[in-house]
Structure formats: C-alpha cells, structure tokens
Amino acid sequence: ATPMSIMVSVGRAAQLGVLVRNGEALQTASKVTTVVLDKTGTVTQGTPELTDLIVLGEKTLATTVNKAELLRNVASLEQHSEHPLASAIITKAKTDGLVLVEPEQFTNHQGKGITGLVNGLQYSVGNASLMQQLHIGEWQSCETLSEEFGRQAKTPIFVAVDKQLVAIMAIADPIKTDALEAISAMKSKGLKVVMLTGDNQATADAVAHKVGIDSVIANVLPEQKQAKVIELQQAGEVVAMVGDGINDAPALVSADVGFAMGQGTDIAIESADFTLLSSRLMVINDSLALAKASMRNIK
Numbered sequence: 001a002t003p004m005s006i007m008v009s010v011g012r013a014a015q016l017g018v019l020v021r022n023g024e025a026l027q028t029a030s031k032v033t034t035v036v037l038d039k040t041g042t043v044t045q046g047t048p049e050l051t052d053l054i055v056l057g058e059k060t061l062a063t064t065v066n067k068a069e070l071l072r073n074v075a076s077l078e079q080h081s082e083h084p085l086a087s088a089i090i091t092k093a094k095t096d097g098l099v100l101v102e103p104e105q106f107t108n109h110q111g112k113g114i115t116g117l118v119n120g121l122q123y124s125v126g127n128a129s130l131m132q133q134l135h136i137g138e139w140q141s142c143e144t145l146s147e148e149f150g151r152q153a154k155t156p157i158f159v160a161v162d163k164q165l166v167a168i169m170a171i172a173d174p175i176k177t178d179a180l181e182a183i184s185a186m187k188s189k190g191l192k193v194v195m196l197t198g199d200n201q202a203t204a205d206a207v208a209h210k211v212g213i214d215s216v217i218a219n220v221l222p223e224q225k226q227a228k229v230i231e232l233q234q235a236g237e238v239v240a241m242v243g244d245g246i247n248d249a250p251a252l253v254s255a256d257v258g259f260a261m262g263q264g265t266d267i268a269i270e271s272a273d274f275t276l277l278s279s280r281l282m283v284i285n286d287s288l289a290l291a292k293a294s295m296r297n298i299k
C-alpha cells in the first residue's frame, strides 16, 4: 500500500467517525475473519440501571438491615469503583434521596466485585465467583433467583454483610439499537462473531440471543479475555476485538486489530488501533468494508 492511499483511507475513516491510530492497521483490518465483542458498553449501551433489590429473609441477618440503609452503604462503597455497574447503584441511591457516606475501607476485586467497611459493617458486593472466594456459601440459595435475572438479560449482584448473604440486586443495561442489524451484517459477510464477557453465563447468553450471537464466552477475567483472543489466533483466525473497559485493554492489544468505543476508558482507547467516535456497532462494519475497499484500490 502506498502512503498516499493509506492517508486517503484514514481520512475516509475519520468521516465515518473512526480514528485510525496507524495505517498498517487498515491493511490488517481488511483480512479480519472473526469479530470478538465485549458485552457491557459494547453490545449494550453501557447505561446500566438498578432494577431490583431484594432483601433476603430476616432470619439470615446478623444485624437488622433495612433496604434504604443497605442501598446507601453499598452505593457508598461503589463510589470508589470505576465499574459501569457501580454508577447504576449510585444513581439509584441518589434518586432515592440517600446521602452517601465515606467507607472506612475499600478493596476492588477486578472482574468480581468490591468489598469494604461501611459504618463498621463488612460489605461484599459482586458476582457468584466473589461469593465463592469469600466462602459466602448461601449465595447458592439464591441461584434460582439469580438465574431468573440472567434470563431477563439482567446482571445479578450478591450483597453480603459480615459474610452473610443479605440481598440480591439486578442491573439491566439496554442493548444498542443497531446491535442486531450490525451483527447480522457481520455474519452475512462470513465473519464469525464471538461475545467475550466477565459477566455470568445466563446473562451473557440472554444478551447474545437477542442480538444473534451464537458463540459466547462468559465469566472471563481480564487476562483470560486476552488468552481467548490468542487462542482464536492460534486456530487461524484474524481477530478484531471491540471493547470499552480497563478489562478489555490486554485483549485489544493482542488482537490483530483493536476497536475501542470512544466513550470507553482511556486505557482501552490507548490499547486500540481504531477509536469509534459513535457508539453504533454498524461503524465496525463500515470500517472493515473501508479497509477492504482501500486494499482493493491499492492492488
């Protein structure tokens, strides 16, 4: 490819709302065979909302925790998390008029949840894997409920106080309006489409089903996202990875071409070859088509 023709393509990409970090990536993009999509903020809008908060039977409570107090304390902890789910919890607490407090202690468990001390109580907030790690066994008694949330494409979040399960919450994140269209366009071009997410299997499956993705890899930690991309490459695929989060950064670097959502975290953008200024998924198809067209012109 001549430098001139690449520059022209980079300009065209900008008109589509795609910032190209380096011209070489355009050449690689013309050869992509598999598109790997992160779920939260990539397939979904990344504007999660807390839809359910169920306080479990009082007999399991070490202390009497009411709903408002629980929400206030969880939201107070989540103020220290950068996860998109955290903002859903904080927003709900503030909408309910709750005044957040400063936790005495906070720990982030990447890809699992958070723990910390609020008003002298030890909170653990996160997925089943965090509950398992902390030996909070009773989460299993909520499995039916959590699977039901999963079927509704909601993310279930467990809350334990002083190592006793006290509540389960659900967070819904609407699917992007053009996701189904964009994904069927990818498939009709012969591309394989894979969803890769740290969220649980049931929720991931429900979202994938809505947008026509058949291949779902769920429950993956950030390093595992990268390992999955490498596995696909070793199987002969040329991989485009699309993501927005801190947890997508290593996978974006390892992919043959990385696409970051423009409203994503800085580290995702720095790790990617392309930055999508629009949140529409269709722009990925436009970029791949542009890459193909520009390589044809060059030959």
Ligand code: ADP
Pocket: 038, 039, 040, 078, 081, 082, 083, 085, 086, 110, 111, 112, 113, 114, 125, 126, 127, 155, 156, 157, 196, 197, 198, 199, 200, 220, 221, 222, 245, 247
């Ligand atoms: P994703 O690929 O969906 O962005 P992550 O790897 O960031 O997922 O997180 C995986 C799971 O860990 C989330 O679906 C959620 O269940 C749990 N989790 C992570 N961070 C938090 C948090 N701050 N509060 C509650 N749960 C969290």
Ligand code: MG
Pocket: 038, 039, 040, 041, 042, 243, 244, 245
């Ligand atoms: Mg994400």
